[in-house]
Amino acid sequence: MTEFKRIAFIGLGQMGLPMAKNLVAGGFPVIGFDAYEQARVAAAGEGIEVVSSLNEAVEGADCIITMLPNGKIVQDAVLGGDAFLKANAGAVLLEMSSSAPTDTRVLSDKVSPHLRVVDAPVSGGVKRAVSGSLTIMAGGETEALNQAMPVLDCLASSVFACGPVGAGHAMKSINNFVSGAGVIAAVEAVTLGTAFGLSADTIIDVLNASSGKNNATDVKMKQFVLSGTFASGFALGLMAKDIGIAAELANDLGLNLSGLKQTSTVWNEAAEAIGNGADHTRIYEFLAKSSV
Template identity: 35%
Template sequence: MRASCSNAACSRFSRRPKTRPKAWPPSSKSAPACGRGSKTMKIAFIGLGNMGGGMAANLVKAGHDVHAFDLAEAALARAKENGCTTYTSVKEAVQGADVVVSMLPNGAIVKAVYSADVIGHAPTSALLLDCSTIDVATAREVAGQAAGAGYAMVDAPVSGGIAAANGGTLTFMVGGSTDAFARGEPILAAMGKAVIHAGDSGAGQAAKICNNMLLGASMVATCETFAMAEKLGLDLQTFFDISSKASGQCWSMTSYCPVPGVGPTTPADNGYQGGFATALMLKDLKLAMEAAKTAGANVPMGARAEELYAAFADAGNGGLDFSAIIKTL
């Protein structure tokens, strides 16, 4: 396998339009939609990027008073259009909040924001909900710092992507105490279709990292399989029809097919634009490798997937959807 691709290889997987994937099924204990019988809350929302902007908008739709902050003026302008009250600092946004929700790029930023701008500035009665995808150790460290200052906190990373963030159909994997989960569940339900308690602090991040390692490895295997099927002379739509109903079926095949014009509509039908960027998949796989090393877990398939995505990203493909790795085959 190689990170770059010939024009012939790239053109093989560049054809026509395919239904956006859904997060895994909700638990038997699905949370009620917020705003239906629950009180309006003052919610500080920190981080209004591709995911956070839609999530904050859904909290407004649920009837909450959302006080939003982001470093980007354009993100603040969109949030204001969506009904949020916007602020130029985190400390201002969290004043008097009932709940603080964050959606930030990495663990270092999460730690810095909570240490300097949230803890000690939001009321200790506020529930802290971090929806960022970060390493387990940092999630537990920040939760411990929050607990030491008198706050309840959960880590609640998401699955579902930008469309699910905008549509309010995310899946939340939640780590924290039972009481904190019960408090956060209706808030998260306003932004998602499934809210699942994974365990104590850090368990949400552990679940997200494991899930995305599986996703990365299964996408590589799905891409390899389509490439081999074509070289063996199989029609790719026919192969999809067979495999999606046979023992080889998986989410990467049936809901996020990497071949344009085959199966449901996916980023492959849009030149691998949108969806879940290769750079973000690589970030999650690196987190998985760090977690595996710490835990002493043997993850040869995950490690190989991380190597392949690293090479693909280094070749200038970090902005493409992660299914574009089929171009290397």
Template identity: 35%
Template sequence: MTTVAFIGLGNMGSGMADNLVKNGFNVVAFDLSEAALAKAKDAGCAIAQSTQEAVSNADIVVTMLPAGKHVMDIYTSQILDNVGGNTLLIDCSTIDVETANKVSELAASKELQMLDAPVSGGIAAAAGGTLTFMVGGDKEAFEKAQGVLGAMGKKIVHAGGHGAGQAAKICNNMLLGATMIATCESFQLATKLGLDAQVFFDIASNASGQTWSMTSYCPVKGVGPQSPADNDFAGGFASALMLKDLGLAMQGAKGVDAQVPMGELAAKWFEMHCEEGNSSMDFSSIINRLA
């Protein structure tokens, strides 16, 4: 049986680790939260007392951490010197491309294979095992990771070399943030011009203005498929997380001198939205700023 060390059991990581257990992996988990560890134990994970203990006998290490500084710290101080030479390292955190590349270089210096594999799909997809993985790294390592990633997701895409997974994630979420704001603007304008929201949805979702933000995640209550808007914007993908990803996109754009005016505007709007006390609300709650 393949042993997977899973480090980071937050809202996303807990569901991912649970699906690994369901798919026959021996999961040894660690998190700083006692509540998260108790939940993982109930799901069938073995519980380690430290990251070092969790990774010491692992065939594969999966990390799901908040930010690049956490990834850099845990790999340099607790993982790279405590794993076997054949251990495959997979970081599923969403972080900046520069840090992803640096950690991969450090792993390579110790002759370890590493992938950056951020995810898309949110908490529900993590729990349901239907995540999309955007993977950066060597083709050989990507092929080795198929089994473990397939246990947690439904679509696994090799985006390119090291850092490509992170690049794909931040570009995707910049597009998502900007189109959500445009979708909210369109519904506001349609309503003020006298159009019924459902009627506008029926038209635009089948016309050239169709977007995922509208047809799969409509920000208007009672319109389209079930979405956080129908639950007062609770759950879903927090505005604070969208702001984080937009910040990473702006950092990446600055590093390569890319012009992203709509991305910049989206970042400013979500920054204001979070400052107004909406950090924990789903990102589609940005529509409330247009009321």
């Protein structure tokens, strides 16, 4: 068990709520907050102690977990009105949102030394958030990460220490670049094969038994695309954002990565055409129209 006596969990949405529930079930002292009253009501109905203001949640906390849409929102929340100063000195800020690594380092500089930042974004979607089997990529100083490890272990089946602050968010964006590129490849493979006369099911079956297998062919194409359900639980706009973070990181590092640029462009165009809130597997519809 952790030595944390009060964990402020900020962001009780699709991912945050099941994560907070798992912490409560694991015996952790969680106080929840979300800017949306509907989310707070839903969390309270799931047995989570919630409060009506950010300051009230953070007051006296020795661990703050942020699970918010992006790093800018995290900064607005944590730095707005110096909310972070209401936490105990030396508290750990577990930044679990999908944020830009540069933003994370800026945040760390601004809250230090009062808070110690560990960026710990997740992979696995809502299903694995519910089961407590996420993959977590963490960046931060060793002492803070070790202190937070019981919390992370409660949420994940795998936790990877990736390096200093920002390394976790860099790794998350790289992962989603590869994931997003795989979705495009799988969708275009089905488009190409069916145009020739192959069965879509056969294409996926062969890919999954061959070297073309990837996450999209394995757990997305039949389940959410070919079935027409488009209900993976991960938004198209979030995928576009995460891949965009990787593209921005490449630019910052002076790298010309044409595959990453093209992948980011396709996802951004799909988000603009279909809508940020659509399930990310609906990129199938965008690519299908673009192919003719």
